[in-house]
Amino acid sequence: MKGHEMSWLEKINVFKQFILDRIFKPYWKVLKQYLANCNIHGVKYLVGAEYTIAEKIFWLIACIVSYWGCSVMIISVLEQYVTDPVAVTAETSYLNWKTPFPSLALCYQPKLKGREYATELVERDKQQENFWSKIFFIHSFGFTSAPSLITAEELLKIYETMIIPCPDIFASCSWNGKPFDCCKEFKSYKTGLGYCLGINSYHTKNPDESDLKFYVNRTIKYGTMIIDLVKNEARQRVLSMFIMNNLNLPLLTSSEERSLTSKTGINAEFTLRNIYNEKGVKGVPMKRRNCRFPFEVTENSLFPIYSSDSCALEVYINRMINLCGCVSFFYPAYPNARICNMTETECLFHKKETIISTNNLKKICYPDCEGTDIKLTSYPDFLDPDAPTNVFRIRLRLMSHPTVRYYRYVVMTELDLVVAVGSAMGLFMGASILSLCEIPYWLFIRRDRIS
Structure with a gap:
């Protein structure tokens, strides 16, 4: 005669009993021992056999309210520590x-406007003015008589003619x-x-x-x-x-x-x-x-x-490199960066607003x-x-x-944070550093006392 086959309901009941006997009850006994012996206020009334159901419900509500107040206070302290560390x-x-x-x-x-300065250069005696300076200013501000390409070295030389020795x-x-x-x-x-x-x-x-x-x-x-x-x-x-x-x-x-x-x-x-x-x-x-x-x-x-200014300057330099592949001779440059020639300088001129834009600058550069x-x-x-x-x-x-x-x-140092959190736990739970030591002690070391 074939053995009786269990129904799904019977299988579920067997599985539930297995969970209760093999997993829940042993761990509940360990937790119950900890709650009965730890120095956190109120929790021993939840598991003591000498207390009635009404007493246990009362202390459960009291503990929930107390722990909620402790959590609110600790979260407030942590938010202040993270969001407002200095004032x-x-x-x-x-x-x-x-x-x-x-x-x-x-x-x-140059303090004059570009076209005005370029015109002044043309009108002066040609033998007393630097030829490349004329070409640079004329070409930069729209005159068609300048060549289409001036090298980076020539641009630097042009600019260096403007530099006056300090003693002068x-x-x-x-x-x-x-x-x-x-x-x-x-x-x-x-x-x-x-x-x-x-x-x-x-x-x-x-x-x-x-x-x-x-x-x-x-x-x-x-x-x-x-x-x-x-x-x-x-x-x-x-x-x-x-x-x-x-x-x-x-x-x-x-x-x-x-x-x-x-x-x-x-x-x-x-x-x-x-x-x-x-x-x-x-x-x-x-x-x-x-x-x-x-x-x-x-x-x-x-x-x-x-x-913040040096950071902004480096942001502008990196934008020049990304947009035009070089750096203006007016700016400091990284060792591996190229200085722009005249054609590339025109690229910088057309993209000037993008290069010196302050958008997202505050996200990159701290005050x-x-x-x-x-x-x-x-x-x-x-x-x-x-x-x-x-x-x-x-x-x-x-x-x-x-x-x-x-x-x-x-506003709040690490010591202030520890004191504030410890005060909240002490006020609402009666807990301390030694309360943390009780967790491994009663859960793992003194398991032999479990009845």
Whole structure:
């Protein structure tokens, strides 16, 4: 006689019994032992045999509400730690501050409009003007008499004819009435506006390494820098002047707001607000603090330090390479990058808006963690009665000692996070670090006590 075949319902019941006997019950006994002996408040009332169903339901509700409150508090703390790791406030206790003086840059760049400058070159005596300079400016601004191709080397040579030796630019320089060697402090560097001479810039020289300390503090309460340029109309047409903080660079996208323009002289007065960072800010990951320090330079960077301007400049350079296959001779270039010839320069000209577009720039370049905010008041066509008649005077003067600075600090450190999470678990659950040690102890080590 054939054995009785089980129905599907009987098979399901057998399988359920197997799960209960072989898997659920053994693990439930282990978990029950842990809940009965651990020091987390409330859970022992859920498994004790001496407690009624009503008591167990009461403590179950109490534990659920308590754990929910603990979870909400911990999630709030974690969100604050991730999204708002640092904050900026204003500080007014200024006695021990050291605020850097702004940077001044003189860039070799024609100040007349292209067609006007090209026409002027043609009208001058041909023997006194550089032939390639004429061709460059005429061709660049639409004159048909220029050849269709000028090599990159010739373009560089054309531009180099505009560069004036440093001793021929400066008549004298002084800081708070003390003269200094102009060419020793003004250093050459290349930006999106070509070659520039810059003073007190981190991109050319660490200001702390200078013999002169271009900053103000409680002993140097005011700062006045006077730069006298040799007066020469032709030179003034190729020299553009910019005032910036020590991390900025002269760029096409920001040249207007930083430019100093005058025919007779410049008197620029300003106030400063520096940004100071608490030491702990450097330990916060870049993505969380949303700013970048000067020493956080990317690998293979063109610049010795990081700034939002240097990052933007490298973005423009990479766009040139991607769109036209080369880099403008006005810009610094990577060692393996080609300089554009005239035909490729026309490509850059037609795609200029795309190259210097600020779209997505903020996603690529972090703001500067350090820097100085400059509130500038410029008086153009300034004529200093004390200046010699044969100089073009630039006077930069701090109007008053800084009384406010921005202070970036860490809102919540790792220790604050641990304390906040531990406090929440202690308040709502009565748990501690030792509670975590009980988990392996009762689940694995003391399984021999399971009845």
